[in-house]
Amino acid sequence: MTDPLLSVRDLVSGYGSTRVLQGVNLDVDKGSVVTLIGRNGVGKTTTLRSILGSVKPTSGTVTFDGNDITELSPEKTAQAGIALVPEERRVFPGLTVRENVEIGRIGGRRDIEKPSVDEIIDEFENLARHHESRGANLSGGEQQMLAIARALVSAPDLLMLDEPTEGLAPSIVKQVQRKITELNDEGVTILLVEQNVQVALDAADYVYILDKGQVVHEGPADEVAESEEVLDRYLGVSLAE
Amino acid sequence: MSVATAVAEQVLNGLVVGMVYVLLAAGLSIIFGVMDVINFAHGELFALGAYFAFAIAGPLGGAGFWVALVVAPLLVGVIGMAIERLTVKRLYGRDPLYHILLTFGLVLIINDLITSVWGKSAQPFPIPAALDQPIALFGFTYSMYNYAIIVIGSVLALGTWLLLSRTQFGMIIRAGSEDREMVRNLGINIDRYYTLTFGFGAALAGVAGIVLGAFQNVSPTMGNAVIIPAFVIVVLGGLGSFRGAVAGGLFVGLVQTLARTYTPFLEGLIVFLLMIVVLVVKPTGLFGTSIGAGEHHDGALLHGAGGGVLSSETRAKLGYAAVGVLVLVPFLAELTGVTYSVTLLEDILIWALFALSLDLVLGYAGLVSLGHTLFYGVGAYASVLTLIHISPSVFVALVVAVVVCAAIAWFVGYLSIRVSGVFFAMITLGFAELFYNAVFKFDFTGGSDGLFGVDVFYGLAGLGIDPGEFEIPLGLFVFDGGIVQYYFLLAMVVGSYLLARRLIRAPFGSVLQAIRESEDRASFIGYDVTAYKRRAFVVSGGLAGLAGGLFAANNGYVAPSFLHWINSGEVIVMTVLGGMGTLYGPMIGAGVFVAAEDILSSYIDQWQLVIGVLFVLFVIFVPRGLVSLPRTVADHPTFGSVVRDQTSVTETEVEQHD
Numbered sequence: 001m002t003d004p005l006l007s008v009r010d011l012v013s014g015y016g017s018t019r020v021l022q023g024v025n026l027d028v029d030k031g032s033v034v035t036l037i038g039r040n041g042v043g044k045t046t047t048l049r050s051i052l053g054s055v056k057p058t059s060g061t062v063t064f065d066g067n068d069i070t071e072l073s074p075e076k077t078a079q080a081g082i083a084l085v086p087e088e089r090r091v092f093p094g095l096t097v098r099e100n101v102e103i104g105r106i107g108g109r110r111d112i113e114k115p116s117v118d119e120i121i122d123e124f125e126n127l128a129r130h131h132e133s134r135g136a137n138l139s140g141g142e143q144q145m146l147a148i149a150r151a152l153v154s155a156p157d158l159l160m161l162d163e164p165t166e167g168l169a170p171s172i173v174k175q176v177q178r179k180i181t182e183l184n185d186e187g188v189t190i191l192l193v194e195q196n197v198q199v200a201l202d203a204a205d206y207v208y209i210l211d212k213g214q215v216v217h218e219g220p221a222d223e224v225a226e227s228e229e230v231l232d233r234y235l236g237v238s239l240a241e
Numbered sequence: 242m243s244v245a246t247a248v249a250e251q252v253l254n255g256l257v258v259g260m261v262y263v264l265l266a267a268g269l270s271i272i273f274g275v276m277d278v279i280n281f282a283h284g285e286l287f288a289l290g291a292y293f294a295f296a297i298a299g300p301l302g303g304a305g306f307w308v309a310l311v312v313a314p315l316l317v318g319v320i321g322m323a324i325e326r327l328t329v330k331r332l333y334g335r336d337p338l339y340h341i342l343l344t345f346g347l348v349l350i351i352n353d354l355i356t357s358v359w360g361k362s363a364q365p366f367p368i369p370a371a372l373d374q375p376i377a378l379f380g381f382t383y384s385m386y387n388y389a390i391i392v393i394g395s396v397l398a399l400g401t402w403l404l405l406s407r408t409q410f411g412m413i414i415r416a417g418s419e420d421r422e423m424v425r426n427l428g429i430n431i432d433r434y435y436t437l438t439f440g441f442g443a444a445l446a447g448v449a450g451i452v453l454g455a456f457q458n459v460s461p462t463m464g465n466a467v468i469i470p471a472f473v474i475v476v477l478g479g480l481g482s483f484r485g486a487v488a489g490g491l492f493v494g495l496v497q498t499l500a501r502t503y504t505p506f507l508e509g510l511i512v513f514l515l516m517i518v519v520l521v522v523k524p525t526g527l528f529g530t531s532i533g534a535g536e537h538h539d540g541a542l543l544h545g546a547g548g549g550v551l552s553s554e555t556r557a558k559l560g561y562a563a564v565g566v567l568v569l570v571p572f573l574a575e576l577t578g579v580t581y582s583v584t585l586l587e588d589i590l591i592w593a594l595f596a597l598s599l600d601l602v603l604g605y606a607g608l609v610s611l612g613h614t615l616f617y618g619v620g621a622y623a624s625v626l627t628l629i630h631i632s633p634s635v636f637v638a639l640v641v642a643v644v645v646c647a648a649i650a651w652f653v654g655y656l657s658i659r660v661s662g663v664f665f666a667m668i669t670l671g672f673a674e675l676f677y678n679a680v681f682k683f684d685f686t687g688g689s690d691g692l693f694g695v696d697v698f699y700g701l702a703g704l705g706i707d708p709g710e711f712e713i714p715l716g717l718f719v720f721d722g723g724i725v726q727y728y729f730l731l732a733m734v735v736g737s738y739l740l741a742r743r744l745i746r747a748p749f750g751s752v753l754q755a756i757r758e759s760e761d762r763a764s765f766i767g768y769d770v771t772a773y774k775r776r777a778f779v780v781s782g783g784l785a786g787l788a789g790g791l792f793a794a795n796n797g798y799v800a801p802s803f804l805h806w807i808n809s810g811e812v813i814v815m816t817v818l819g820g821m822g823t824l825y826g827p828m829i830g831a832g833v834f835v836a837a838e839d840i841l842s843s844y845i846d847q848w849q850l851v852i853g854v855l856f857v858l859f860v861i862f863v864p865r866g867l868v869s870l871p872r873t874v875a876d877h878p879t880f881g882s883v884v885r886d887q888t889s890v891t892e893t894e895v896e897q898h899d
């Protein structure tokens with residue numbers, strides 16, 4: 001087998017003196033969708049931020065495409081080809097939809113062809129109508145799509161999404177879910193953080209369950225979906241209902 | 242001249258001043274919006290622009306002005322970029338307070354450089370001959386140069402707007418002012434843009450300085466004169482909003498000019514009144530959408546606490562020793578003939594009390610009071626007025642000073658503590674400037690001269706000491722009125738310290754500390770955070786009033802300079818220099834600052850420069866203040882072992898807070 005695209009080993013990380021991650025291990029194979037699930041506050045976002053470099057890990061390594069990126073700043077990590085769709089979306093409220101995508105295109109890798117802004121916006125039917133609206137004036141679902149578009153326009157090798165369905169109406173959740181599958185079909189590698197276990201399991205090839213800063217269970221998505229005991233113990237959910 | 246043309250002329254004058262403000266405020270606002278930096282040195286960059294142009298245009302003559310108008314701002318821009326790279330940059334990630342401190346140090350440095358190169362007095366900077374004539378337009382004649390200013394200002398404002406709204410650079414700047422971290426996450430190195438932005442803002446200030454310099458003259462105080470109005474404009478318009486800076490600049494220019502002509506009494510007051518009203522009604526300013534990036538900064542205030550290499554007993558002993566020495570000083574001074582040291586110590590004691598008062602809000606409640614001299618000045622005025630009109634007793638005067646200042650603090654706090662952060666800083670500054678400008682206006686405050694030659698009686702109801710007549714010879718030593726004043730002062734300052742310490746150790750202090758550590762958690766537990774902060778502010782205002790009252794009583798005078806914003810800056814400097822969040826730190830800071838100023842100023846002309854440089858280094862490298870030095874040394878890998886062996890480092894948390 002080939003080496004994974006992203007490989008996280010014994011990652012310890014946190015804020016100030018509080019340790020949040022206590023040695024996380026995970027791999028993301030090229031072309032796959034991997035999801036990371038876990039209860040509130042177990043360190044999912046911190047994992048993504050430590051990979052990106054906006055939180056500095058205390059120890060452990062992050063390897064991306066064969067290179068050690070543990071110590072890289074977020075700018076450099078993004079330039080290496082990792083894009084983040086952050087928690088709460090964080091579109092630039094004063095910038096127009098177009099500008100939000102344009103600024104995404106400035107970022108990312110320098111050494112590749114990137115899709116044009118129009119191409120990307122046209123891929124999202126609910127953005128195409130809003131070219132000149134400001135980010136602040138979009139609905140939650142539109143903002144989510146914009147945040148994904150902003151990440152995609154940099155043609156990342158790895159797309160990390162942090163709870164992209166949070167706070168969205170069920171019909172919009174479906175849209176987001178479809179988008180993720182679509183992107184994956186186009187060959188984008190995805191690391192997805194989700195609280196919505198159904199979405200997480202449906203989208204994923206492989207699943208990691210995080211608890212108290214450690215991976216407590218992992219496996220192919222269909223296996224995890226079967227093991228009610230695991231889901232109940234670490235997530236407090238049962239898919240049967 | 243008809244009324245209409247007279248008004249038209251005033252409006253044009255207002256636009257001229259307004260344009261200068263626009264150029265100044267635009268840079269200030271962009272720099273704040275993007276980097277969270279409150280740049281006090283912006284006024285000095287403005288002055289530098291004027292002086293560079295003055296130096297360039299003079300020898301060239303003729304077209305020199307136009308050459309200068311291009312070259313001087315570029316030079317200022319380069320200096321701005323250097324300042325960002327070498328100093329400002331090092332402080333990103335800390336609380337915006339540190340940028341206030343840093344740029345305050347830069348004010349001292351740049352200002353001193355200007356006076357040492359070009360002298361202290363104002364110099365004429367001639368308008369280019371081609372523009373130095375009236376021109377008839379729309380039926381009345383008006384200075385061509387003034388039209389030129391309006392044109393230059395409009396062109397630059399338009400250019401800036403295009404730069405911000407139509408270019409990639411502008412887009413990144415705007416995105417950065419909304420969410421810096423997200424711009425980084427996209428893979429854009431925003432720090433590079435910071436440097437350019439700082440340089441650009443500085444260059445705009447440089448242009449403003451040039452056009453105003455030729456309009457009036459160039460003088461070393463010109464930066465000082467515009468910086469506060471420029472802040473008002475930025476706050477009025479909305480922090481970080483370019484549109485706000487333009488609208489606010491023109492508006493303030495017009496209002497100031499019209500007020501000068503039609504309601505002279507309100508000149509100098511109206512702008513601050515407006516700012517206070519706007520902030521109370523709409524804290525985000527006229528065009529601001531949020532309170533600015535300043536509200537969700539993640540940077541920490543670095544407290545002095547943690548100097549705990551010395552055990553608390555050792556520190557207490559040192560405290561007793563210090564008081565003991567202070568008690569003996571008058572005798573030693575008399576014996577050695579260095580009586581001037583007593584005067585210096587009195588100054589130090591008063592500033593120490595002032596710094597202590599500031600620390601209660603800054604270090605313990607996390608509120609940056611940028612206009613703390615309001616209380617110092619009002620306390621001084623209140624006590625002098627009491628001495629003149631009500632009672633010659635120092636006790637009555639001081640009680641009045643404390644009560645008046647506490648009441649004002651309550652009122653200001655009532656208006657502003659709801660929303661903290663930059664808003665609070667600006668509103669306190671606004672009130673301080675309002676009072677500063679007001680005391681010039683009234684007879685009962687003595688106008689620009691202040692009030693002099695006040696008699697003070699150290700007693701009550703006829704029982705006590707009149708320092709003018711008191712004298713007891715004790716052998717070699719004469720125990721005179723001056724010494725009585727000194728001991729009184731010493732007693733008041735030590736008493737205030739003990740009071741503050743009690744307060745901080747009481748439940749009230751613990752709540753403040755809980756708030757300082759995590760406001761959310763404190764309010765979650767059920768404390769009324771706003772009420773506690775307001776109480777701390779009231780106590781702080783009262784103590785600052787006491788400091789001002791003591792100075793006035795001790796020296797028998799008060800003057801408008803007591804209310805000047807430089808005092809507010811200096812007392813913040815002392816507090817941080819010593820180490821905020823400890824009660825003794827700021828007092829030590831005051832001692833070091835006042836003594837250094839006194840000693841340096843008597844040996845070197847460029848003492849401001851030296852203090853400025855030292856201070857800048859301090860802010861960058863020793864942000865926790867002098868009291869943190871023992872710990873820093875103890876933690877040092879090589880020096881540390883020496884200190885560690887001799888002292889116990891066992892005590893930690895419990896002892897950090899007093």
Ligand SMILES: Nc1ncnc2c1ncn2[C@@H]1O[C@H](COP(=O)(O)OP(=O)(O)OP(=O)(O)O)[C@@H](O)[C@H]1O
Pocket residue numbers: 015018020038039040041042043044045046047087195
């Ligand atoms: N900036 C921060 N400073 C200090 N502690 C933080 C910070 N961000 C998060 N934490 C803490 O770190 C822990 C893990 O947070 P993280 O955001 O990684 O959790 P999460 O799994 O993403 O949770 P959620 O599902 O709520 O998004 C939490 O206890 C949180 O309180």
Ligand SMILES: [Mg+2]
Pocket residue numbers: 044045046087162
């Ligand atoms: Mg999260």
